[in-house]
Amino acid sequence: MAKRGWTWVILTLVSLRFLVVVVAAQTPPPIASSCSGLTITPQKTAYDPGETVTLTASAGIGVQAVPFWYRQVTSDLRTEGWILIGNGQNQSGQIWTITWQLPQANGEYIIAPSLAYPNSWVCTSNPGYTCPGCHTGTWHQWPQEPAGIYACNGCYRVVAVNSALSASETYRVTDYLNLKSGNSWTFTGYNEFGPAPVTFKTRFSVDEQSQICGHKVFGWRITKDKPEGYWGPKYHDDNTSGLENNRGFFTVAEASEPWADDGIGMMFNKGYMFDESLANPIASSGASLLNQGRGLNTRHFVDDDLHFFTNTYYAPYFAIPSQVHNGWRAAYEDMLYTTNGTLATGTYCDHLYVPGAGHYFDTSWWVTTVETPAYIGPALRWRAFEAGLPLGGTRWATREDNYFAPGIGLVRLDKWSLKWLCKPPGESGSNQACWDLGEGVTDPGSEMYPKMQLLLANYYIGEPLVVSLDKDYILHQDNYALSAVSQNSSQPYTGKLEVKWCLGEGRCEPTNQKIWDDWHGNQYWLQDGTIKVQVNESSSSPDRTVHMYFRPVVEKVPPDDLTGETVITKTQLPWSNEVILQVVSVLPTATPIPLPGDLNGDRRVDYLDVLGFMDGLPNQTYNLMDFNRVVANYGEVS
Structure with missing residues (x-):
């Protein structure tokens, strides 16, 4: 072992007394280390639990022994927990091998052979130390020289065990x-x-x-x-x-x-x-x-x-x-x-x-x-x-x-x-x-x-939405409800919507597109498939017919991000069916639709229509077809 020098450190205490502390000044090992490679046979991406493999380390000149160690990869490889696989066998020159049965538990395991040199110097291939260059290994000479001070050229490999294979x-x-x-x-x-x-x-x-x-x-x-x-x-x-x-x-x-x-x-x-x-x-x-x-x-x-x-x-x-x-x-x-x-x-x-x-x-x-x-x-x-x-x-x-x-x-x-x-x-x-x-x-x-x-x-999960409105016409100061469910699963949609729209009495091609919001820029939110939308316009605003299509919003990085996160995709979800909303100054008058079997015109089919049919028989006001309509629609209301 190289001659050790001494450094004297004098510490001044609060009591103004003096304490002399002797600290050993480490001397670098006088030899070079080398491990040109560690191979595992058979070579795989991952292994079955308990599978048997052969480890082969290619060490440099002067190595006297190569014990192989392993442990599960942890947050701190400098701690105790390394397990000795065994001492490698020198096959020829500087080739050292050992047979090993992998652990049974799933996980990643690091294999780190130690290279033993004369004078008790050991290059451990443990890459967990943070001293300069120690990511390939570190020297130690126990107990005089602890690991983690001087770097050496070790070699390690990580193997994965996966029982799903x-x-x-x-x-x-x-x-x-x-x-x-x-x-x-x-x-x-x-x-x-x-x-x-x-x-x-x-x-x-x-x-x-x-x-x-x-x-x-x-x-x-x-x-x-x-x-x-x-x-x-x-x-x-x-x-x-x-x-x-x-x-x-x-x-x-x-x-x-x-x-x-x-x-x-x-x-x-x-x-x-x-x-x-x-x-x-x-x-x-x-x-x-x-x-x-x-x-x-x-x-x-x-x-x-x-x-x-x-x-x-x-x-x-x-x-x-x-x-x-x-x-x-x-x-x-x-x-x-x-x-x-x-x-x-x-x-x-x-x-x-x-x-x-x-x-x-x-x-x-x-x-x-x-x-x-x-x-x-x-x-x-x-x-x-x-x-x-x-x-x-x-x-x-x-x-x-x-x-x-x-x-x-x-x-x-x-x-x-x-x-x-x-x-x-x-x-x-x-x-x-x-x-x-x-x-x-x-x-x-x-x-x-x-x-x-x-x-x-x-x-x-990516389906087109089926959108419906509870009204076809609304006044300029009115509200309507919009509902949206997935086309195949019928799941109510929760979240923001993107809308594209156009104005026109007949068919038109949407040229406007944005996240759906109100006049103040507040984005609408559907909860469990529905939302109530309030329209607040002047009664003198022009009437219009709005054609709309909707799809869910795909969120992205918030604008106040400080990390440099950037969006790299632009997902195109499918658009919904067309919905048409007419915003008008005066609601149109509904024209009653004739109800089959409603003989007296009171917009319902009931016993009065049966009595009317019987009263009309003598003068042939009604016939058998009229009676069949009364029977088929009895109880209906227009």
Whole structure:
């Protein structure tokens, strides 16, 4: 070992006494390290649980031994938890191999061989340290020289285990999530986290696809009508206000990302202000909370061109594979990085690796059935438990069970508040909802009873709308009701509408188009398929015939965004049928339509018409055909 020098540091204490502290000045290792590659045979994108593979490391000259280590990829690779696979066998020259049986649990695992040199120096291929150049490995000489000071040239690989690869029956998750721009789902729900139960409405919708910091994502927009609603419900954990809405950004089968092309995950979250003062809060996401000291603005991945051991197969955060089987499960640690910088400061897209305590996620998928006001039938239940690390103590913890129906999307959501209630797996004393994989129950006295639940009330999934008006004519100061339902599913539509229109007595081609609003620029909002529209014009305004077509609005990035998010698609949803509204100064007089069988002209067919028929028989006023009309329409009213 190289001769060690000493640095003397004198610290002045508050008492004006002096303390001499001796600190060792580390000396760099006197040798170079080299690992030119680590291969896995057979080479696959992902592996079955327990599959046997051969690991081969190509080490440099002077290496005396190569022990192979592994662990599940975590938020901090510098901590304990590495497991020895075994010592590699020197095949020829500097080629070292070992046979390994992969773990049974789904997830991503990092393999990091250590290169042992003379004088007890070891180059560990652990890339989790942040010293300069240590993303390829770090030297240590235990116990004199700890790891994380000097970089070395190690080599590591990440392998993914996925039990769905060889399952006999699988389900394609994208068919259940149905994350397509323009789709929306409206829910009714209850919140029992607070002092008294509160009912609310929540709406989920998928924005236009956008690009954030070079990544293509779909915005998952969530708004509500009350602070107690979802997302960020009041009284859940320590949330005392509930004054937040949310947009989560999904990567969906995106080939440009390093994870599997068909993987699904969430890359960013952005928080928005829930505005209680609005007449209809569910219609607005609210102002951005970025850089306001509160609100959820996070990312869930690393993108610094140095650290490549996270999200190599499973997409960030939710880590949803394209296919799952009944009981598919994965538990892992990742990071929630705050992103409170802005594009203007040049910091929002700094997606650096920062090791830390991290975030725990336990996710599983189950085949089930579900019953809601808008859907009854088969579903996939996605059980998602997440918590801050370490588990237990005062760290936050929550569980959500999301139910997805094929071809529709989210149809039910159950939520539990589990802060302080979840011990690490295997320890006693946890709330049942922490680790029980079963569904929620309806008994309020059970720990498996969800104190928040959302049930699907109506949805829109890209169909043309069938629009109708309750009046053909209205006065210049009058109102009318518009109704809109989906053409095939007959689902009432909730949300904003885009309108195109033209004026003319006969057929005309629409040349005007905008988001449908009133004379003051306030955008109309249909709730559960209907809206009452007030027309306030001068009685001297010209009469006109308006031809209108409608379609749902596809939301996009709010105008106050500070992150550089840009829209990259322009979804063209189908237009509705034509509706015609005539705005007039005087309503036309209705001409009664003759009612068959109404012999006395009182606009109804009743016993008086029977008596009239009998009175008319002697002078042949009526015949048998008249009697048949009376019988066929008896009870009708014009």
